[in-house]
Amino acid sequence: MMNLPSAREVYQKIAANIGQVMQGQSAATRKLLAALASGGHVLLEDFPGTGKTTLAKALARSIDARFKRVQFTPDLLPSDILGVSIFNQRVQEFQFHEGPVFTNILLADEINRASPRTQSALLEAMGEAQVSVDGERRHLAELFFVVATQNPVEFRGTYPLPEAQMDRFAMQFTLGYVQSAEEVAVLTAQASHHPLDALQPCVTLAEVVGLKNAAQNVRISEELKRYIVDLTGATRTTTGVQLGASPRASIALMKAAQALALFDGLEFVTPEQIQELAEPVIAHRLVMEPQARFSGLTARGVVEGVVKRIKVPA
């Protein structure tokens, strides 16, 4: 079992490695790694070209682990992700060919461009860490981390993810455009070759699994559990919200906060970690009423308001 300082060192190594490629995205990296360490999956939603795929690839390259990428298109089939059994003429039997889901890190690019049927195939794998093909259950790897990206839902040619499936993602956040100075640095870095190509794995798979286990052992007090429940509970009764955050959101928030506390070198969670993660963990699970949406109220605004309203334990 990995002790706390070495677990933190693993985090710092990966973050530094990603930082070589992703300029000015340390906050996003922190959240991404918190999701990884807490065993959740991440949905990145942003405009094309902001570095979603690069971030996911940088993470994959930093870890000495299997990495697969699926580009979602409207004609993608579930078997294209899960795998398919093919009759082998030579041995006269069906043989299962594993799909890209049998990996450690899966980049599901533009997930909302695939049909709902394909989407749910992936999401079942995410929720259960197993897949059923031809009536046979197959377990996925111990470290199975999905980084999905999606274009904003208003874009053409998208199948919006249903609420139930949005709930499967521990976090959703955006990268956003970086500062102009940082964008210049990006240009400089990519002038001759892509820095991603030079990226070397810096931690082993075992180390990442150790990080995951260590995060689970971060302590959290009853009072802060209560604070988490207060935050998610408040979203259920806010005006303009049709469907509030589920208990699954509370669990995800707690686990991610534990991971974040670990990154901060703490053995226990403090209110700061919870506040930092409240928006990326809760906001994407809220279903807003159409009227509220038209009046400019966003799910993100609701969570922000809730955080501002609920008295924080100090």
Added chain:
Amino acid sequence: MKPPPLLLGATLLFWGWQSEFLVVGAILGVVLESAQLIRTRWEFSDEDFARIWTFCALLLLASALYAFTANEGPASFGGFFSDANPITTTRASSATARTASAMIRWLPMLFFPFLAAQTFSTREAIPLTVISLIARRRWKKLTPADQSSPLARLSFHIGYPYFAATLLASSFHPAEDKSFFWGLAGLLTWMLWAHRTRRVTLVVWVGLVALAVALGFAGQRGIGSLAGYLQEQNPQWLTRFLRRNIDPSHSRTALGQIGDIKTSGRIVIRLRPKAGSAPPEYLREASYRVFKSPGWFAGSLKDDFEVVGEDPPNSASFPLLPGKTNSASINIACYLDGTSTNGSPEGLLPLPTGSGRLENCPAYVLRKSSLGAVVAEGPGLVLFDALFGPGLTMDLPPSLNPESNEDLYVPENEQAALDEVVKELQLRGQPPAQVLPVVAGYFAVKFTYSTWQGRDRGTPGTTPLSRFLLENRKGHCEYFATATVLLLRQLKIPARYAVGYAVHEPSGSGYVVRLSDAHAWCLVWNETQQTWEDFDTTPASWIAEEARNRSPFRWLSDIWSRLKFEFAKFRWGQSKLRQYLLWIVVPGLALLLYQIIFRRGRRRQASKRTDEGFITQWPGLDSEFYQLEKQIATRGVLRKPSEPLNEWLRRVAENPALAGLQEPLRALLRLHYRYRFDPLGLSDADREALKQVTRACLERLDRAKP
């Protein structure tokens, strides 16, 4: 919603100016608006606000008590409870009115603590449960999950309610000029400006506000002028539409008018004879002496009114004829439809002939004339007992001088027709005892009752009365009464024309008198008895005739009338209900108070019980770090309720005076956080370290004090 800066201060100043508390208003305004300069804020909990609210409420009660005693309330109400008569009632109600107006004027002072508390607190809104028992009760019933929701706990900012209350208080101003209107308009415009919508352009907004102000100005001016115009108009012009116009100085008859006399079946008087008393036949309102067609006038006795009893009356008993023995008693309820010069309702009382005394009469002032009219000034509805008996009446005996005796005056243009009747009946020289039966028989046999007067003009130059006597011989009671009076006078028998009501319709245990029962008859001087006696020559068929005009839906209007009567009884304090109500309200309030106390006790128990189920006493709340936080807050760096300590420390570091403390504070915060949020807690050594470091920080803070 929060009022814009300086608005409340200006409103308080305006209130001070209008209600002559200028210094107080200025001080309150300055204290309130100093919040713009002073950045220090206190952190009040709901409990604190509830306490301040209770304090304000107690202040309100105490000042109510003060205002009540200062306005002679206890004395007036003492009288009201011990001896409820019109005078004590009036005194009590005016004491109440003065108390209420003083209370409203003081409102801004009384609730200032609450407003100041909110202004100087970190809270933007206070939950409604702080001030409303109902909201608190409803909130208590919710499940814990619902309770935490912001919707279940409606919050408000006291700013605008206080603004409205201050404007209301300013409206109770002694100033008569237009300053209140313009001040009000200005303050409201200011308020609207702060919350104006950006959808409309500035020009449109200003135009609309100006229009609203102009309409408001025109409206208040218009109401004022309309009231003035109506007061200038002859009030009788209005009352003609509303009721039978009875005036003790003159009575217009419908003599000579063509067409039908329409009378309404509205109930105007209710009678209840006391046990053993027979109801009176007539209720007289007034009598008149001089006939000038088509009206009857009081003549020289027009202004001959004297106040009955003392003024103001000390008891509800009014002796109309002191010393008269009255054999019968009847309870009369009637409305006072007129308005006296000082604004209170006034009217003629319908009284039985020979009334000697009024008991339990709620009149403020009672005046009687020598023609037997009694004018009462009092509540809009009066109920009283009239004691009456045969014999002496209030009326002045006819004067003995036959030359100027108005009781024998006959207009010259009527004399010819009257002489013809006298000749026909061969009455000249007969004694009065024989004249009366003959006259009564003459009108009963030869004349018919009719409310309809045809268009037949008759011989040119004749009066309506002579046409009635000699030509068509039909008419209504005014014809009969006028003709009889003049006929008797022609025979040198003093007579007067009386108006009032005939009593004939039983209803329940008493009688009702309708507007259509209005009647006119004749008073004859009985020389031997030295009394005035009723003498009615209208054929008895008139009652049946009136009944024929009855509407089939009269029962409906009678029920309505009864309801209105009961309401009027309550409104004018003529029923004991109002006193009963007070006696009900007092125990009700006591019960409420008891309940509040009782509930408070129960809530204390209830909250204890819930405590067992859910820990609210989190570990580490005794950390010394909080002392430090309090100290730093007094230096101006206040932590918002939703701000974690780390963020707050960053802001503390930004303060140049406290920058040196940043490192020790960070170390301290780590200890504090471990004490608070690490389920394993602190070791004894670390706990001691937390104490020590805090003390050191506090000392450094003290030294750094400028």
